[in-house]
Amino acid sequence: MGLDVTPEEIRLFLDETAEKLEELDHGLLALEHNPRDQEAVARVFRAAHTIKGSAGTVGLTSMSELCHLMEDVFDAVRAERIDLSGEEITTLLWGVDTLRGITQVLSENAAAGGELVDDPAAVPADLLAALRRITGAASAGGGARGSGAAGAGQVRATAYGSSFVKPDDDGGEGHENGQLLEVEAVFAADAVMPAVRALQLLLMIEGMGDVVRSEPTPDEIDREEVRDRFWALVRTSVRPQDIEAAMASTPEVAVVRVRPAGGTDGAAERREPVSGAGEAGSGGTPARAGAEPGRAAELGHTIRVDTGILDEIMNLVGELVIDRNRLGQSTATLMQSGEHDELAAGLNEIVAHMARTTQTLQEKIMRARMMPIDTLFKKFPRMVRDLAHKSGKEVELIVDGQDTEIDRSVIEVIGDPLIHLIRNAIDHGIEEPEARQAAGKPPVGRVLLRAEHQESHIVITVADDGRGIDLEQVRRSAVTRGLISEGQAARLGEQEVLDLIFLPGLSTTEQVTEVSGRGVGMDVVRRNIERINGTITVETEAGGGTAWVIRLPLSLATLRGLLVEAAGQLWALPIATITEIRQVSARDLHSVMGRPAMVVRGRVVPVWTLAEAMGLPDMSNDGPQAGGAAAGAGAGSPGGYIVLCQVSNHLVGLAVDRLFGEQEVVIKSLGQYLGEIPGLSGATILGDGTIALIVDIAHLAQVLSRQAGRKVAESVG
């Protein structure tokens, strides 16, 4: 019985399978930790069972067969016929990876418009054999697997409250003495594939007994004439609870009811259960159905939304905000003109209301785009396990704050940097168990992955209790690669040495390990983080461990900026990096090595005009001036301000002509024609239509500070 599967259904199948595979990963890792974790067993069984059913329905037989074998193993675990060893877990994970690989290929085919094609070659025979061996060992000691008759060979009930039956194995035999049951399932309100689900249920029930009648009939299912429910009359010796549990595990099924039908074959009317019927005792369990409507309600409250649509909505909201600002501006001008007072007042009220509405709209959309960072974090336990095994180390991953919500676009960017940091922690940070014990540490190394909100930022920490960063080696490496001279290296403080790590071309590993590959370089990691207005810093303790701290803005679409005027135009400086603003006169500036500088709490802080820092000729009202001299003259001009910006250990001062206050600005890209411009993170359109360029202070502060530092170092020798 085949079905024409639409592209929409293919995508749904692939998405669902991906989710189930993740559940399998999690469940298996939990089982490795505690082989008797019944909840984990139930989860992995359900997941394998679901994939088996869905895959079988769309004709992916090899996939279904693999799942079936995995299901057998899980069944044996649940029946306590076997405790899984580490090696057996690895085999099962191999199974998960194989399924993942198949899904990947199917995904690519589907994206290219192709169909789902079964590929037996994708499932290694060795894997199947290994899985069979596990189950074989289990049943060698245990009883025969359940068949027909209830009781004998039926798996014991577990703490979960019901047992799982493998319908296929109970195919149609020995049911003549069973009872007649009515089974009914109602599909979820937003079910996309009711026909497929009906087919799944039918196949499942057929595997558990003799189906007398079903609605929809097999032909109707084939023609996809399926409404919102599935009903069947079946003679079976399988317990109703087991049938219910199996049906309930089918996706998009909201309500399940199984109850005894009338005493005679086929006589019972569908909608009227014959009361007081012959069969007593183990009748249907409506209590189960009672539990299901809750699930139905739950299902009804969320829907899947294409993230592309959310992105578009976000853009449109950005446009609205700009227009709102412009409207506000025009209205203000009208009010000031003193004419049309009534009109102006009316407009003002409308604008105020619009402002409130767009504000709320913005917040709601941002909320809709937020997802718990767990979607990213949940990949890591598996990765850590694999890495630890490969490098012969023992590592425990501690995850904290996985419910912390973060904008979707930020999640996309932060994934690779985190993978890189965690790999480094395991590969270079954590020592081998013997080395750790020799150093008086527990043999199992710990890696901490934490996310938390701090004011208007997300802070993500990756820390390990390994050997820490060898500052001497970093110094030596930098000298060897010609990045700094020996003399300079000797004079660098700890924070400055740590900063060297972020320079391109610096890697302290002499060998390229298979695990972390060619050090992609912390410079790339930092660049990517800065590109989204974030910062990354590192702390380390020799022999104690290392901690990387990443701070990210909550949203990529807007930012709080300080508007300033410099070089005759407007700029927005991200508030997050500004520590202080000072009004200065020429007296406060000293010339240090040809560059103006000021003293701030005992530190010498170099000062640039914003124009100079950005590389623009100074076109302020004083007329065009050249570089260094301007810094002295312009920065010291009356009414000038110096904005002090700090990024990690770098403190620089930017001289500007005027301040215009703080504002939330919508970040607009400079466009693909101009591409990436160092020092700028974009532009914004202000209320009156003027463009203010958004300064990438994080990048600027470091470049300038390093330049100044180098000059100081160079001049001293």
Added chain:
Amino acid sequence: MALAQYEAGHAAGGPTNLAGKYVILTVGPEIYGVSVSDVQSIIPMSPITRVPGTSGYVEGVINLRGNVIPVLDLGRRMGQPAEASGERGRILVVEHERGQVGLIVDQVTEVRSLEAGQIEPPSSLVRTQENEFVLGVARDGDRLILLLDVKKILLV
């Protein structure tokens, strides 16, 4: 359409397929023609925000109906010496595969239909610096109009 013309023009090796409607404009002492199919709109000069780190002929960005778009000085792009620039009164907005781009010109005088018979291949009439950007030269009365290859001009 312009692309078809461009390809056809190059394939055929001659400017005969360049006939059509052109926006005629002036930059400094030169007269240029841009195919109407290349032009999205013509707007008055607008305040320009300078952007650091860009090529000399990129003047900066402007706000075009809520979008930030880059603007180029067409005279400078065509290799004209800086002193030759005129009053820079108009911006020609053209579509680029990477978004819209504005070309700053002095004046837009008219839209004119040019026929194949008026158009000759670029030759010694055209300064060498400009040559790569010129598809053909049209004789219109006593003036010479250089027909521009917008795609090439926008190549970074």
